[in-house]
Amino acid sequence: xxxxxxxxxxxxxxxxxxxxxxxxxxxxxxxxxxxxxxxxxxxxxxxxxxxxxxxxxxxxxxxxxxxxxxxxxxxxxxxxxxxxxxxxxxxxxxxxxxxxxxxxxxxxxxxxxxxxxxxxxxxxxxxxxxxxxxxxxxxxxxxxx
Amino acid sequence: xxxxxxxxxxxxxxxxxxxxxxxxxxxxxxxxxxxxxxxxxxxxxxxxxxxxxxxxxxxxxxxxxxxxxxxxxxxxxxxxxxxxxxxxxxxxxxxxxxxxxxxxxxxxxxxxxxxxxxxxxxxxxxxxxxxx
Numbered sequence: 001x002x003x004x005x006x007x008x009x010x011x012x013x014x015x016x017x018x019x020x021x022x023x024x025x026x027x028x029x030x031x032x033x034x035x036x037x038x039x040x041x042x043x044x045x046x047x048x049x050x051x052x053x054x055x056x057x058x059x060x061x062x063x064x065x066x067x068x069x070x071x072x073x074x075x076x077x078x079x080x081x082x083x084x085x086x087x088x089x090x091x092x093x094x095x096x097x098x099x100x101x102x103x104x105x106x107x108x109x110x111x112x113x114x115x116x117x118x119x120x121x122x123x124x125x126x127x128x129x130x131x132x133x134x135x136x137x138x139x140x141x142x143x144x145x
Numbered sequence: 146x147x148x149x150x151x152x153x154x155x156x157x158x159x160x161x162x163x164x165x166x167x168x169x170x171x172x173x174x175x176x177x178x179x180x181x182x183x184x185x186x187x188x189x190x191x192x193x194x195x196x197x198x199x200x201x202x203x204x205x206x207x208x209x210x211x212x213x214x215x216x217x218x219x220x221x222x223x224x225x226x227x228x229x230x231x232x233x234x235x236x237x238x239x240x241x242x243x244x245x246x247x248x249x250x251x252x253x254x255x256x257x258x259x260x261x262x263x264x265x266x267x268x269x270x271x272x273x274x275x276x277x
Contacts, residue, residue, distance in 0.1 A: 019161065088234075089237055090159065090234075093230040095203070095230060095265075095269070096230060098265040124239045128239035
């Protein structure tokens with residue numbers, strides 16, 4: 001089994017079409033995250049709710065697609081690459097969570113950054129776990145195609 | 146408008162870099178597992194750890210650099226939201242952790258959470274310190 005389902009069952013390096021799909025997905029994911037940040041700006045000294053929501057929803061969708069693609073590995077590689085590492089990988093962010101937590105800690109907002117980090121971990125992992133099971137159910141109901 | 150364009154350009158660059166690192170690790174681990182004769186090497190999300198740590202360093206650096214070099218706010222957003230945001234990923238990190246849990250590799254899953262967090266905070270602090 002490959003390290004990630006979008007790496008394909010073959011070990012060949014990605015094709016030009018896959019790189020292009022990742023670029024397109026990366027553009028959409030980054031702009032969506034940026035746009036949501038503008039629509040729901042962070043209040044100073046409070047939990048960055050927009051990033052939290054982005055990371056929870058992205059974790060659910062990526063985990064669900066991962067188990068669906070494990071069951072249906074014939075889905076075109078460029079499509080998996082564009083949606084997985086491209087769109088969802090760029091939509092969600094790790095650096096913003098760490099940086100915001102660090103800034104909140106430096107400002108002495110200890111309950112806030114602990115809450116933010118705790119919620120990110122708890123809800124992010126729960127969403128991925130739920131997505132993982134949901135994807136398996138979807139794949140089972142559809143049957144091996 | 147300029148900020149949105151910078152986020153787009155840097156976001157695509159971050160995504161391509163992450164995909165390249167991901168593919169490189171997948172390619173090389175598959176070669177290694179062929180050499181070990183049937184005993185497939187155990188996967189662990191090294192590529193995600195690498196991009197997340199580098200991205201945390203970049204976001205720390207971007208924050209300090211704009212103040213130090215007198216760059217406009219649009220460059221800080223481009224580097225932080227675009228490059229660091231596009232390079233790092235939260236969803237692959239959580240999904241890989243759940244996958245390790247589903248394989249009953251509890252130690253590997255806990256390590257994946259702890260090492261990303263620990264090195265991420267250290268890298269962000271190092272980036273900030275270097276730039277200021």
